[in-house]
Amino acid sequence: MQVTDGGGRSVTVTARRAQIVAATVEVIAEFGYAKASFARIAARAALSSTRLISYHFAGKDELIAAVTREVIDSIGRYAASRLAVADSAAGMLRAYIMAMVEFTAAHRVSMTALMEIVLGGGLRHDAAADRDVVGPVEAILRRGQADGEFREFDVVVMATAVQRAVEGLPFLLQARPELDCAAYGRELVTLFELGTRMSPT
Structure with missing residues (x-):
């Protein structure tokens, strides 16, 4: 059998x-x-x-698609495990940012490969895929607004800013491999906490 x-x-x-x-x-x-x-x-x-x-x-395109899928799925599993223990929208946003930074720091080879694929044109731009990536962040932000944790802002703009900030780390590490990734993550958390929280009345 x-x-x-x-x-x-x-x-x-x-x-x-x-x-x-x-x-x-x-x-x-x-x-x-x-x-x-x-x-x-x-x-x-x-x-x-x-x-x-x-x-x-079947060819290089299929192989590259499998590589891309494996790296992205691994990122998703890691982020999901961190988000599962968060009990508020603010906590989820913090967990998401730190998960993305931690994964990048711990899997530099995989993230470098993904970056090379993107830069080399091996990953075709897909608007639907972009929405799939940014969508979870949008959901966190909308929940925060609905629960009164976050101020009113354009969710698409904020979600895109969050996603691009964490996606930029592999590129930064190419130029500055000694970068303190934990500190980078904390700065992003602070930045987006300040940008999303309700103003004191």
């Missing part, structure tokens, strides 16, 4: 795909998106032939 994962693939196939994705992340982070050839990926994954990559992925 063949053991399968939730997607109907055999465990062996799933493990091989994960191995190739992990190797691709490392290669892109080291050499850049344009130079992430199947030959380099196969060597990093200790595969005997690039045909093993082609067997599991």
